[in-house]
Amino acid sequence: MISIKNISKHYKTVEALKNISLEVNEGELFGIIGPDGAGKTTLFRILTSLLLADSGQAAVDGLDVVRDYKELRRRIGYMPGRFSLYQDLTVEENLHFFAAVFNTTIEENYYLIEDIYKQIEPFKTRRAGKLSGGMKQKLALSCALIHKPRVLFLDEPTTGVDPVSRKEFWEMLRKLKTQGITIAVSTPYMDEATLCDRIALMQHGELLTIDTPANIIAAYPKKLYRMEATMKKEEVKTNPKVETCFLFGEYWHLTFKNDIEPTWKLKEIQPTIEDCFVEKMK
Amino acid sequence: MNMAKNNFQFSIFNFQFWCFVQKEFYHIFRDRRTVMVMILMPIIQVILFGFAITTEVKNVKIAIYDPSRDVATQHITEKIGAGEFFIIDRYLNSPAEIDRTFREGEVSVIILFSDNFGERLLHTGDAGIQVLLDASEPNQASSAGMYINSIIADYQQELMREASIPFQIRPEIRMLYNPSMKSGYNFVPGVMGMILMLICAMMTSIAIVREKEMGTMEVLLASPVKPIYVVLSKMSPYFVISWFNLITILLLSVYVLGVPVSGNLFWLNVLSLLFIVVALGLGLFISTLVDTQVAAMLASGMGMIMPVMLLSGFVFPTESMPPVLQWLSTVVPARWYIAAVRRIMIEGAPVQAVWKEFAILAGMAAVIITVSLKNFKSRLE
Known part of the structure; x- marks a missing residue:
């Protein structure tokens, strides 16, 4: 559904994307996971025909993002990272406007957004700028869906949204997937990665790995241990048996070169995507 | 078929375009x-x-140096002070006061009559008036200058009539399209x-x-x-x-x-x-x-x-x-x-x-x- 071949892109001094290749299948919920500045937004803008790549090809739904950009723009839904609706228009007016943008009406595809829009409908006469973060995202998603796109691009949709709304948002995405819409979503939150069918880990314009979350976790090369972070940082770091140590909240996540340090109170744990990411970044 | 498609597109244009315009008005x-x-x-x-x-000349304060104070100078002074354009603010005692008067800032026009103005006018026909304008406001100065000029010309005209000399050339200044400037x-x-x-x-x-x-x-x-x-x-x-x-x-x-x-x-x-x-x-x-x-x-x-x-x-x-x-x-x-x-x-x-x-x-x-x-x-x- 989305096919990226050797895409590179640089801005004045920064290489934003370095020779990226990627395939996303039809009907997939695909996550691009990486910290700020990894190149996620640049990649999304190239796929939505907003930016031109320096080299390489990309196609969405069989349409070249450069040559067929006009037709492409009919078939995709795009939700940029920043809240990009009209703050001085009401919820309803925003939706009406975006329906007009895509030459459709709210009624025509209402079934698609019904679940989402129902939640914000009580506030439909409220200006979009006065909505909470979670409601803004729901409205933005409704607007991006109003023309029943074949592919949906969501650039960091949950950034700046409270945890409850984030959870709801992902539930909505799973429901949309059942409608047959291919969804590409980027996020800096590692915990959201497991909610995707497949993910690509991205760092400094490069893809570290592309696989299902389960496979990525299974491919973690070492045994991972957890220890309460009561000891001093230096003491943990300088222990000769320790290979890697990272602080995750109130716990250390540790791997050892060969044997474990017997005096420490350790518990073997399943690695998270974040552990995998950190491991790949080395 | 083709026509139907065109109609469709046309109506779409209207609908979409008016939605856009409506949004802009919002x-x-x-x-x-x-x-x-x-x-x-x-x-x-x-x-x-x-x-x-406003660049109109109105209520401009004027100072006068008039050593002879005869009928002719009185007449001219009255004519100048008559309209709403000029206000006779003061009389100067000597030309030495000119500089100071301008510097005070109140007065922007000073009129100096020559000695024995009336007599010389009648006998030799050669009497001088000097008009000094504070041109730090050039627009006002030039309007005021023109206006004073026309007042004096007017007076000259009156004198000529009394002397009944025919064929006098009368300078006529008229502001076309904007008569009152x-x-x-x-x-x-x-x-x-x-x-x-x-x-x-x-x-x-x-x-x-x-x-x-x-x-x-x-x-x-x-x-x-x-x-x-x-x-x-x-x-x-x-x-x-x-x-x-x-x-x-x-x-x-x-x-x-x-x-x-x-x-x-x-x-x-x-x-x-x-x-x-x-x-x-x-x-x-x-x-x-x-x-x-x-x-x-x-x-x-x-x-x-x-x-x-x-x-x-x-x-x-x-x-x-x-x-x-x-x-x-x-x-x-x-x-x-x-x-x-x-x-x-x-x-x-x-x-x-x-x-x-x-x-x-x-x-x-x-x-x-x-x-x-x-x-x-x-x-x-």
């Missing part, structure tokens, strides 16, 4: 402050220029040019750039909307508002300032709408060059308002500019608009008299809009 009318500014600005400007910033005749076309340029160019450029700044342009670009719809819908509210402003200015100038529309009102409107289109095009052009609202404001402020003020003949007559500036002023649309408004509105000239201005403005509109639409990017960079 944007404008929900921003109360901007609406107030746009509605009130022409009113305030007309009133300011009409009453406060009202500044309104000069500035109303100028204010029209400035307000229309300000509202159209500045507001349009800011409105388009705001979409870039707010990120909504990104969403619009990633949609199948044609840029021309976005642009045309942005322009339409300002087109309506500036026409409204034009009517406000005309009503104010006729009923408050007493500057009549002597020419054809229809053609005055057609001319103004053409100028509005040029200004909207300039706003669009600016919006394709900058990315922030502040930059748009600066660009339209420096790039539009300053030339309108300085190079259009609104404040300084273009004829008296150095050749380089004269040449430069030909690319300022407001120059042609203001000149044409003066001819149609003030002089009452027929539309044929300003065909050149019409043609130039139409050409400018075509070029600017074509270039900006070409310049309008369908991607982010």
Whole structure:
């Protein structure tokens, strides 16, 4: 559904994307996971025909993002990272406007957004700028869906949204997937990665790995241990048996070169995507 | 089949376009402050220029040095003090006081009669009057000078009549089209040019750039909307508002300032709408060059308002500019608009008299809009 071949892109001094290749299948919920500045937004803008790549090809739904950009723009839904609706228009007016943008009406595809829009409908006469973060995202998603796109691009949709709304948002995405819409979503939150069918880990314009979350976790090369972070940082770091140590909240996540340090109170744990990411970044 | 498709597209155009226009009106009318500014600005400007910033000669204080104090000098002094133009402020005791009097700042004209003025006038026919004008305000000084000149000429005329010498040449100065030298005749076309340029160019450029700044342009670009719809819908509210402003200015100038529309009102409107289109095009052009609202404001402020003020003949007559500036002023649309408004509105000239201005403005509109639409990017960079 989305096919990226050797895409590179640089801005004045920064290489934003370095020779990226990627395939996303039809009907997939695909996550691009990486910290700020990894190149996620640049990649999304190239796929939505907003930016031109320096080299390489990309196609969405069989349409070249450069040559067929006009037709492409009919078939995709795009939700940029920043809240990009009209703050001085009401919820309803925003939706009406975006329906007009895509030459459709709210009624025509209402079934698609019904679940989402129902939640914000009580506030439909409220200006979009006065909505909470979670409601803004729901409205933005409704607007991006109003023309029943074949592919949906969501650039960091949950950034700046409270945890409850984030959870709801992902539930909505799973429901949309059942409608047959291919969804590409980027996020800096590692915990959201497991909610995707497949993910690509991205760092400094490069893809570290592309696989299902389960496979990525299974491919973690070492045994991972957890220890309460009561000891001093230096003491943990300088222990000769320790290979890697990272602080995750109130716990250390540790791997050892060969044997474990017997005096420490350790518990073997399943690695998270974040552990995998950190491991790949080395 | 083909026709049905065309019909479909046409109706789509209407529906979509009007949704866009409606949205633009929402944007404008929900921003109360901007609406107030746009509605009130022409009113305030007309009133300011009409009453406060005036170049009319009125209540100018005058000082007189009159050593002889005879019938002739008294007569001239009375004539000068009679109208509402001059106030006889004081009499000087010696010419040595001139400098000090000017420096005090109250008096801006001093009239010096020569010794034994009346006698010399009658006997030798050669009596001198010196008029000193404080030219630190050159406009006022030259108007005052002209006015005093005509008063003295008038008096001379009276003397001649008494002496009954025939065939006297009488200098006659008449201010054509603006008999009382009202500044309104000069500035109303100028204010029209400035307000229309300000509202159209500045507001349009800011409105388009705001979409870039707010990120909504990104969403619009990633949609199948044609840029021309976005642009045309942005322009339409300002087109309506500036026409409204034009009517406000005309009503104010006729009923408050007493500057009549002597020419054809229809053609005055057609001319103004053409100028509005040029200004909207300039706003669009600016919006394709900058990315922030502040930059748009600066660009339209420096790039539009300053030339309108300085190079259009609104404040300084273009004829008296150095050749380089004269040449430069030909690319300022407001120059042609203001000149044409003066001819149609003030002089009452027929539309044929300003065909050149019409043609130039139409050409400018075509070029600017074509270039900006070409310049309008369908991607982010």
